[in-house]
Amino acid sequence: MVDLLSVLASGILVGTVYAYMAYGLGLIYGVLRVVNLAHGAFLTLGVYVTWWLNATFGMDPLVSILITVPLGFALGATVERTLVFRLRDSPPVTTLLLLFGVWLIVRNALYLIFGGADRSLLTSYSLESLALGPLTLSIPRLIVSAFSLLGFVALALMLKRTWSGLALRAVAQDREAAALSGVPVNRVWAVAFGIGSALAMSAGSLMSLFYSVTPEFGARFLLKSFCVVVLGGLTNIGGILVAGIGLGIAEDLTAFYIHTGYRDVVSFLVLTAALVMRRADAD
Amino acid sequence: MSSFTRRHLLLGAGALAGLALVAPLLLANPYSSRLAQLLFMNILLASAWNLVGGFAGQISFGNASLFGVGAYATSMLWLAGVHPFLTMPAAASLAALYGVAWGWPCLRLRGPYFAIATIGVAEATRIVANHIEAAGGASGLTLPLEQDLGPVLLYALGAVLAVAAVLVSAAVRRSRLGLGLIALREDAQAAAASGVNVARQQVTVFAITAALTGLAGSYYAVFTLYIVPEKVFGFDLSISLVLMVLVGGIGTVMGPVLGAGIYLFLEQFVLASLADIHLAAFGALLIFIILLEPRGAAPRLAQLVRLIRKRVG
Numbered sequence: 001m002v003d004l005l006s007v008l009a010s011g012i013l014v015g016t017v018y019a020y021m022a023y024g025l026g027l028i029y030g031v032l033r034v035v036n037l038a039h040g041a042f043l044t045l046g047v048y049v050t051w052w053l054n055a056t057f058g059m060d061p062l063v064s065i066l067i068t069v070p071l072g073f074a075l076g077a078t079v080e081r082t083l084v085f086r087l088r089d090s091p092p093v094t095t096l097l098l099l100f101g102v103w104l105i106v107r108n109a110l111y112l113i114f115g116g117a118d119r120s121l122l123t124s125y126s127l128e129s130l131a132l133g134p135l136t137l138s139i140p141r142l143i144v145s146a147f148s149l150l151g152f153v154a155l156a157l158m159l160k161r162t163w164s165g166l167a168l169r170a171v172a173q174d175r176e177a178a179a180l181s182g183v184p185v186n187r188v189w190a191v192a193f194g195i196g197s198a199l200a201m202s203a204g205s206l207m208s209l210f211y212s213v214t215p216e217f218g219a220r221f222l223l224k225s226f227c228v229v230v231l232g233g234l235t236n237i238g239g240i241l242v243a244g245i246g247l248g249i250a251e252d253l254t255a256f257y258i259h260t261g262y263r264d265v266v267s268f269l270v271l272t273a274a275l276v277m278r279r280a281d282a283d
Numbered sequence: 284m285s286s287f288t289r290r291h292l293l294l295g296a297g298a299l300a301g302l303a304l305v306a307p308l309l310l311a312n313p314y315s316s317r318l319a320q321l322l323f324m325n326i327l328l329a330s331a332w333n334l335v336g337g338f339a340g341q342i343s344f345g346n347a348s349l350f351g352v353g354a355y356a357t358s359m360l361w362l363a364g365v366h367p368f369l370t371m372p373a374a375a376s377l378a379a380l381y382g383v384a385w386g387w388p389c390l391r392l393r394g395p396y397f398a399i400a401t402i403g404v405a406e407a408t409r410i411v412a413n414h415i416e417a418a419g420g421a422s423g424l425t426l427p428l429e430q431d432l433g434p435v436l437l438y439a440l441g442a443v444l445a446v447a448a449v450l451v452s453a454a455v456r457r458s459r460l461g462l463g464l465i466a467l468r469e470d471a472q473a474a475a476a477s478g479v480n481v482a483r484q485q486v487t488v489f490a491i492t493a494a495l496t497g498l499a500g501s502y503y504a505v506f507t508l509y510i511v512p513e514k515v516f517g518f519d520l521s522i523s524l525v526l527m528v529l530v531g532g533i534g535t536v537m538g539p540v541l542g543a544g545i546y547l548f549l550e551q552f553v554l555a556s557l558a559d560i561h562l563a564a565f566g567a568l569l570i571f572i573i574l575l576e577p578r579g580a581a582p583r584l585a586q587l588v589r590l591i592r593k594r595v596g
Binding site: 083086091093094097100101104105108109111219264265269272 | 340342385388389391392394395396398399400402403404406407410411413414518522525529559560561562563565566567568569570573574577
């Protein structure tokens with residue numbers, strides 16, 4: 001029973017981070033109708049920038065969010081302006097392939113600069129844990145989970161309360177109607193891509209606290225992000241949060257009761273099943 | 284088989300005769316015979332991918348899962364004492380079965396959704412393959428070196444497989460099935476309205492794709508004599524197919540052949556000297572093709588041929 005409870009608790013904590021890491025992908029899809037395969041590149045960049053700042057200046061990963069958010073926004077908006085924008089009238093698969101090209105280049109650049117070795121980042125609180133009755137919860141996971149939830153609240157407020165948020169939602173709902181009512185659609189696209197990438201890079205900062213840092217980081221978590229976004233319903237914040245937590249729990253249950261090696265199989269199978277079942281939306 | 288015209292059969296026989304003529308040149312040393320084997324395998328893979336990726340416009344990132352099934356089927360049967368030639372039908376049918384098993388639900392999805400679903404299937408397959416101890420787990424299988432078929436037989440086998448794949452591709456292109464797929468790619472609703480059974484046609488063609496891809500895997504196992512899950516089920520393999528077809532010309536019969544050749548050339552002669560940046564070079568190539576030459580090299584080549592004909596005639 002205690003086993004099950006701690007598996008559930010850790011699944012929930014990891015799941016909130018999954019939701020945060022995936023949201024950018026859903027936002028970009030919602031606004032631009034583009035499947036951002038470069039999401040994996042931004043996740044990995046976030047992890048490496050955070051690791052590098054920590055290794056060189058001893059900066060805490062949570063502080064480095066102040067750097068990864070604006071950096072991610074700038075990089076994402078640049079990719080949209082220079083590459084994605086040119087393909088705005090092509091079939092979605094072309095953009096998907098294009099962004100895959102971007103990801104390959106980033107992955108290669110990271111191999112060249114940092115090598116392929118696994119690295120990890122240790123802080124004073126990395127190994128701390130909190131006893132809660134019979135449960136022990138890892139402090140970094142609690143912190144990261146809390147930050148993810150905060151990020152979600154901030155994002156929800158931004159989308160609801162600000163003019164940019166209104167414009168983003170308008171374009172996501174109906175691009176032409178938004179353009180007709182004077183929303184600068186081109187600028188909104190760049191902003192959406194920027195926010196999506198900023199979310200991905202800052203998720204990398206958070207995740208560097210308990211995942212090892214390798215150039216392949218993004219490959220693993222890109223597919224999980226897809227899984228969460230497809231399950232949760234693309235731009236639906238609540239749905240994505242629930243889907244993230246669901247995936248986190250499902251993975252931890254598999255790892256604990258079946259085999260750790262099959263942890264990642266769960267997300268791939270859930271992803272495919274979710275896609276097939278959501279066929280109606282997909283058409 | 285009315286779509287298999289006599290002209291196609293003649294062209295196929297001509298291609299085989301041509302390949303037999305240049306055989307002494309390509310069999311000159313182990314390296315050149317390996318290049319020929321890889322070229323035949325690439326043609327087989329790219330033509331197979333193009334049936335669904337090009338004609339139906341359904342981009343698959345998951346063909347490695349079919350290649351791996353073919354490679355493993357042949358290797359395990361061979362190790363159990365079956366002659367490698369006899370394992371090939373089994374490899375093709377198992378790959379076709381596996382392809383239909385996941386293609387049937389996934390092909391209901393379109394465009395980017397299908398593409399993502401295929402990544403999910405292929406990655407799940409790769410991880411599971413790494414854990415099957417009966418099939419050698421992550422360290423793979425080594426085949427009996429002493430039973431190597433030898434370069435001449437391997438060359439002939441590869442040539443026949445590659446030419447057959449191109450003929451199948453031409454036949455599908457001309458058949459009702461192929462025309463239905465193309466109609467579907469252009470406008471799914473209109474195609475369904477004019478009586479194209481959307482799901483069934485795609486699944487049928489995907490079964491052919493899967494069988495051919497399984498054969499390629501089988502051929503790979505027979506000429507390399509060593510397979511590991513990370514390679515035969517790997518994502519890199521799936522990506523290389525997409526690149527080959529895009530480079531050559533997506534949705535054409537000869538595009539994949541051209542692309543297979545260009546890809547092999549790039550891989551062996553250009554990227555070998557740029558090993559450190561080969562991922563980035565592939566990425567840059569992908570971006571370049573999509574932005575500047577989305578139809579690939581085949582239309583350009585056709586243009587050139589027409590120009591020459593005009594000059595000569």
